[in-house]
Amino acid sequence: MPSVLSLPSDLSRPIMALLKSAQSHGNLDHILKSIRALNLQWRSNPVLLFLLTIGSSSAIGSVYVLQKLLNRIKARRLAVRASSGNLKRGSRLLSVPYKDRQLQIVLPPMNSDKYESDKLIFKSFMKDQTSSKIEDDDNMKGNSSIMDSKFLKKLFIIWRLILIPKVMDKNTTLLLAQIVGLVLRTWLSLLVTKLDGQIVKDLIGLKGRKFARDLVYWFLFAVPASYTNAGIKYLTKRLALNFRTNLVRYAHDLYMDPRLVYYKLQFNQSQLAPEYQLDYRYIDQYLTEDINRFTETLSSLFSNTGKPFMDLIFFAFYLRDTLGTAGIMGIFFNYFLTGWFLRLRAPNFNSMLKKKTTLEGIFFNYNINLINNCEEISFYQGIVLEKLKIKSIFDSLLKQTTHESNQRFIYGFWEDYVLKYSWSGLGYLFASIPIVFAPQTKTVSSETKNMKQFIVNKRLMLSMADAGSRLMYSIKDLARLSGYTDRIFTMLLSLHQVHDNAFQYGLPSPQQAGSASGSANTGFGSSARLSSFASSRNLLMMRRQTSFMNSMANGIHGTIQKRYPGIRFEKTPLIIPSPKGVEGEHLLDGLNVKIGRYDNLLILGKNGSGKTSIMRLIAQLWPLYSGLLSKPSDADILYIPQKPYFYESGTLRDQIIYPMSMADMVERGVSDDQLVHYLEEVGLGYLFERFGRDLSFCPTKHAEETNIVVDGKSADANRSRAMSTSSSTSSDITGTSWKTLLSGGERQKLVMARILFHNKSFVVLDEPTSAISYDMEAQLFETLIKKRFTFITLSHRPLLMKYHDCCLELKESEDSNICSWEFRRLASRNKGNTTSSKSSNYDAIIEREIDELKTELAQTEEISTRKQQLIELLK
Numbered sequence: 104m105p106s107v108l109s110l111p112s113d114l115s116r117p118i119m120a121l122l123k124s125a126q127s128h129g130n131l132d133h134i135l136k137s138i139r140a141l142n143l144q145w146r147s148n149p150v151l152l153f154l155l156t157i158g159s160s161s162a163i164g165s166v167y168v169l170q171k172l173l174n175r176i177k178a179r180r181l182a183v184r185a186s187s188g189n190l191k192r193g194s195r196l197l198s199v200p201y202k203d204r205q206l207q208i209v210l211p212p213m214n215s216d217k218y219e220s221d222k223l224i225f226k227s228f229m230k231d232q233t234s235s236k237i238e239d240d241d242n243m244k245g246n247s248s249i250m251d252s253k254f255l256k257k258l259f260i261i262w263r264l265i266l267i268p269k270v271m272d273k274n275t276t277l278l279l280a281q282i283v284g285l286v287l288r289t290w291l292s293l294l295v296t297k298l299d300g301q302i303v304k305d306l307i308g309l310k311g312r313k314f315a316r317d318l319v320y321w322f323l324f325a326v327p328a329s330y331t332n333a334g335i336k337y338l339t340k341r342l343a344l345n346f347r348t349n350l351v352r353y354a355h356d357l358y359m360d361p362r363l364v365y366y367k368l369q370f371n372q373s374q375l376a377p378e379y380q381l382d383y384r385y386i387d388q389y390l391t392e393d394i395n396r397f398t399e400t401l402s403s404l405f406s407n408t409g410k411p412f413m414d415l416i417f418f419a420f421y422l423r424d425t426l427g428t429a430g431i432m433g434i435f436f437n438y439f440l441t442g443w444f445l446r447l448r449a450p451n452f453n454s455m456l457k458k459k460t461t462l463e464g465i466f467f468n469y470n471i472n473l474i475n476n477c478e479e480i481s482f483y484q485g486i487v488l489e490k491l492k493i494k495s496i497f498d499s500l501l502k503q504t505t506h507e508s509n510q511r512f513i514y515g516f517w518e519d520y521v522l523k524y525s526w527s528g529l530g531y532l533f534a535s536i537p538i539v540f541a542p543q544t545k546t547v548s549s550e551t552k553n554m555k556q557f558i559v560n561k562r563l564m565l566s567m568a569d570a571g572s573r574l575m576y577s578i579k580d581l582a583r584l585s586g587y588t589d590r591i592f593t594m595l596l597s598l599h600q601v602h603d604n605a606f607q608y609g610l611p612s613p614q615q616a617g618s619a620s621g622s623a624n625t626g627f628g629s630s631a632r633l634s635s636f637a638s639s640r641n642l643l644m645m646r647r648q649t650s651f652m653n654s655m656a657n658g659i660h661g662t663i664q665k666r667y668p669g670i671r672f673e674k675t676p677l678i679i680p681s682p683k684g685v686e687g688e689h690l691l692d693g694l695n696v697k698i699g700r701y702d703n704l705l706i707l708g709k710n711g712s713g714k715t716s717i718m719r720l721i722a723q724l725w726p727l728y729s730g731l732l733s734k735p736s737d738a739d740i741l742y743i744p745q746k747p748y749f750y751e752s753g754t755l756r757d758q759i760i761y762p763m764s765m766a767d768m769v770e771r772g773v774s775d776d777q778l779v780h781y782l783e784e785v786g787l788g789y790l791f792e793r794f795g796r797d798l799s800f801c802p803t804k805h806a807e808e809t810n811i812v813v814d815g816k817s818a819d820a821n822r823s824r825a826m827s828t829s830s831s832t833s834s835d836i837t838g839t840s841w842k843t844l845l846s847g848g849e850r851q852k853l854v855m856a857r858i859l860f861h862n863k864s865f866v867v868l869d870e871p872t873s874a875i876s877y878d879m880e881a882q883l884f885e886t887l888i889k890k891r892f893t894f895i896t897l898s899h900r901p902l903l904m905k906y907h908d909c910c911l912e913l914k915e916s917e918d919s920n921i922c923s924w925e926f927r928r929l930a931s932r933n934k935g936n937t938t939s940s941k942s943s944n945y946d947a948i949i950e951r952e953i954d955e956l957k958t959e960l961a962q963t964e965e966i967s968t969r970k971q972q973l974i975e976l977l978k
């Protein structure tokens with residue numbers, strides 16, 4: 104038998120001819136002759152597929168370029184329409200920096216009806232869970248099986264509502280294209296397998312010309328095969344990205360809603376089963392990492408399971424001709440047996456993944472906390488304690504990861520032994536069956552035929568084994584997907600619960616509690632934990648009735664009027680929101696206060712007495728359980744919280760106009776000059792100078808890359824000429840944040856400039872001048888009075904009375920934990936000269952404060968005298 108390396112003369116001739124032609128540069132005749140000598144069949148599969156690939160990729164490329172061009176034209180038109188305010192109602196146009204240009208993205212208006220109808224689907228899911236009592240012991244431990252109905256139901260809900268909301272969706276197209284790609288790839292594998300056997304047959308049969316031709320076919324095949332592989336990978340990534348976009352937008356629409364879901368989430372402590380409870384502190388991880396991982400796992404699952412599945416079916420059909428139906432049945436029986444065996448051995452990857460992801464979130468958040476509070480921690484020199492805390496969190500993560508690795512090691516052994524080696528061994532065995540049992544004829548042609556058949560069968564068997572093993576490996580992917588599906592579903596469920604108009608801050612709403620098909624005690628459905636113990640139907644019914652009565656009695660029944668020209672409380676309790684409702688912790692009871700336009704109110708009280716909570720009630724962050732609250736419309740009132748907030752990556756201008764966008768500012772006709780004037784009024788003119796007389800100054804690095812322009816109005820459009828001379832000073836102080844760049848007092852003053860800009864009739868200020876010097880404080884209050892703002896100030900300093908007309912004092916009560924309150928009108932303030940007006944009422948309080956200060960001063964003096972005496976003694 105000739106060696107494969109020593110080519111026979113028949114084989115070397117066409118190759119030599121090709122080489123010679125290559126040597127004689129451009130001798131087309133020679134090349135054509137050599138190709139002709141190969142006897143290529145133009146209608147053969149490799150040639151047709153090669154030409155088809157070239158043709159279709161050119162067509163796809165042209166469509167892509169055309170689409171890009173059309174998109175650019177569309178974006179330009181949109182920008183023009185946006186700047187003239189002609190966008191569809193509710194739509195917003197964003198200009199997002201991308202490479203060296205701005206991408207125009209239109210955000211369609213939110214379809215709130217969709218979210219309301221989706222809410223019903225989530226509600227009925229929760230009701231089904233209770234009524235069918237799926238909360239069995241397994242679920243209590245979070246050990247849901249990867250293929251259980253709950254996982255599939257959850258996935259189906261997410262799929263139908265968010266991932267592919269309608270049949271004619273672009274994601275459907277991508278999915279279909281992916282399926283076509285998978286079928287094509289399997290078919291190509293089959294053709295390649297046959298060609299492989301043919302090449303071996305040519306070699307062994309010493310057919311040089313055929314060998315060279317099949318080699319050319321091989322290289323032609325490589326083009327569509329590689330193209331299909333790359334295409335499938337691209338489609339997988341694209342689908343994941345589209346799924347992610349849909350999910351992120353959906354979650355953001357619910358989370359960042361004017362119904363304040365992002366704030367109220369902390370109160371959603373309904374008594375749901377643990378698997379449906381979301382820890383709001385880690386919502387960032389759900390919204391970012393989890394969505395990303397869920398969509399990637401889901402879209403890659405199609406190619407990871409689709410390809411082996413197709414392979415199994417195609418190859419089984421092909422092999423049936425040689426191995427017979429019994430042989431194929433035997434192979435599949437083997438697969439199921441090993442699959443069953445591996446499932447028995449598989450640890451609970453789902454629950455391991457959930458635990459690990461939660462710990463990763465805690466670890467990540469703690470690191471962020473360190474960054475956000477680095478200065479405070481440095482002052483306290485608290486890094487040792489912080490390090491200990493971070494270490495203990497990391498240790499828990501490490502323990503969980505080690506446990507997971509150990510489990511994976513044992514399972515990995517069984518998986519590899521069975522899937523890689525046993526199945527391949529069996530593959531050889533099955534491939535040899537037709538040869539071993541064929542009639543024994545010892546001619547050269549029968550040997551080469553046998554060899555070809557063996558090669559083809561062996562390749563198909565190994566491919567089948569590989570496909571089967573990949574299907575088995577994807578059990579792990581499925582477990583991972585199940586874990587992520589649980590997390591994403593829980594997040595969406597919680598968002599819907601809080602987004603619900605009837606959200607009761609953890610207490611079930613009356614209709615939920617009493618719903619006929621519904622259940623006992625969930626934020627929206629039922630208490631899985633409670634109902635799992637309620638073994639009898641009667642007990643469940645009783646529980647429902649009790650819950651209904653409770654929620655009726657403890658629910659939110661207050662009345663809010665929103666167009667009142669002042670603030671009025673009538674018989675209003677101040678209760679910390681909780682699942683107990685009215686029975687929760689009371690801070691104040693029966694509050695009766697009434698102020699009108701131009702009545703400035705000071706709310707006085709010690710720390711923790713409930714001042715900020717009153718502001719929360721007025722701003723409707725907290726519910727009004729009973730009584731009456733009358734307040735001005737939202738457009739007329741501005742709330743200034745105790746902690747000055749600065750817009751992340753925002754410019755100096757953004758900080759003044761927050762929460763308005765540049766587009767709104769331009770629309771209101773406010774110029775940059777006016778903003779500068781406000782800065783000067785609050786005593787921050789020098790800051791403007793320091794930042795290079797540039798309102799676009801931003802201390803955050805890469806601010807330009809993240810500077811998103813809303814509705815086509817550029818931040819620079821309104822900049823006055825005086826400001827365009829940006830000095831080098833501004834660039835010297837980049838790379839920090841507003842929080843660290845400004846002092847405490849400067850931050851409060853900047854917020855005051857915000858008040859002047861918004862110019863709303865009513866302002867609620869929580870400790871607005873706690874870090875500002877007395878002279879500046881007086882100036883700021885004088886400005887507010889002069890500009891005829893009506894302000895409600897929350898403070899613990901009676902000295903501020905001189906700027907106010909009424910005072911609500913919250914006092915500690917001797918006989919109960921609930922503060923008592925006293926509302927009184929202060930003697931009329933001389934609006935022009937506040938310091939000259941005195942009232943005996945607040946004189947007494949001020950005298951008391953002065954006395955306290957004097958006592959403190961005397962104590963300090965005494966200490967310093969003693970210290971001096973000690974020093975002298977030591978000398």
Ligand SMILES: Nc1ncnc2c1ncn2[C@@H]1O[C@H](COP(=O)(O)OP(=O)(O)OP(=O)(O)O)[C@@H](O)[C@H]1O
Nearest residue numbers: 679690708709710711712713714715716717745899
């Ligand atoms: N979300 C909450 N959950 C539980 N308790 C809360 C919550 N928010 C506030 N409280 C409690 O309510 C009480 C009143 O808080 P509030 O912030 O209104 O005090 P304050 O009078 O503004 O205090 P300070 O002057 O220190 O700002 C405090 O005891 C606080 O612990």
